Amino acid sequence: MSTAGPLTEPLRYGVYTGLALEMQSPEAVPAAAKLGLEPPRYCGQCGRRMVVQVRPDGWDARCSRHGTVDSVELWHR
Known part of the structure; x- marks a missing residue:
């Protein structure tokens, strides 16, 4: 059995707040994230802060x- 990736559904934590989804309010998500301008900063599986690298063509994030x-x-999915 493989481990779920940081953004694999179903998510348990908010990827912009690190809070458990059942505790996260809609207002907690930054406006830039809602517009798709902010990369995820927290792992959706464990809520840990990820290392994020922003590039001219996108971003990569590592938990x-x-x-x-x-x-x-x-x-490309």
Whole structure:
């Protein structure tokens, strides 16, 4: 069985707040994130802060427990 990635559904934590989804209010998500201008900063599986690298063509984010996700992979699904 493989481990779920940082942004694999179903998410348990908010990727912009790190809060458990049942505790996160809609107002907690930054406006830039709602517009798609902000990369995720927290792992959706464990809520840990991810290492995020923003590039001219997108971003990549790495959780120490759940691996790496690249924005290019998300756009080509």
